[in-house]
Amino acid sequence: MKSQKQLIEKFGDPYKDRASFEKKWMQLWDVPQEINEAIPALPNKIYCNYYVITPLEDTLRELIANDLHKEIRTWDGCFNIRTKRGSSGISTHAWGIAVDLNAAWNPFKGKVTWSKEFVSVWRNNGWICGADWSAKSKDGMHFQWEGF
Numbered sequence: 550m551k552s553q554k555q556l557i558e559k560f561g562d563p564y565k566d567r568a569s570f571e572k573k574w575m576q577l578w579d580v581p582q583e584i585n586e587a588i589p590a591l592p593n594k595i596y597c598n599y600y601v602i603t604p605l606e607d608t609l610r611e612l613i614a615n616d617l618h619k620e621i622r623t624w625d626g627c628f629n630i631r632t633k634r635g636s637s638g639i640s641t642h643a644w645g646i647a648v649d650l651n652a653a654w655n656p657f658k659g660k661v662t663w664s665k666e667f668v669s670v671w672r673n674n675g676w677i678c679g680a681d682w683s684a685k686s687k688d689g690m691h692f693q694w695e696g697f
């Protein structure tokens with residue numbers, strides 16, 4: 550997992566200079582229509598770090614191909630300049646490289662309701678899954694992409 554220092558070196562500090570961070574890295578992704586049709590919970594446009602667009606699209610397509618996409622019930626956000634839950638560190642959401650899904654069923658430090666197969670597809674596409682974290686930071690709703 551990348552450290553906060555590495556992420557700041559790569560993308561800058563969104564807290565200190567949000568405008569230039571957004572201008573350089575953030576993009577409004579037009580979610581392909583067939584993905585929206587398969588997963589109605591997703592918005593039509595997702596504002597995210599442009600590094601995430603290809604892996605997110607690939608992951609969603611693989612979920613659909615394996616009939617695992619039906620597990621996605623709610624979209625709970627991507628870009629959000631905030632600290633980590635339960636910590637003073639900067640959340641990867643502040644760089645737009647993380648997405649939250651099914652938050653109500655996969656609360657921070659709580660249970661994880663995804664199937665093993667669902668989480669495997671994310672892992673195999675280069676995502677770090679909060680479901681894999683130890684009990685004190687387990688975050689089942691959370692998927693972050695650090696394949697750069």
Ligand SMILES: [Zn+2]
Nearest residue numbers: 647648649691
């Ligand atoms: Zn998250």
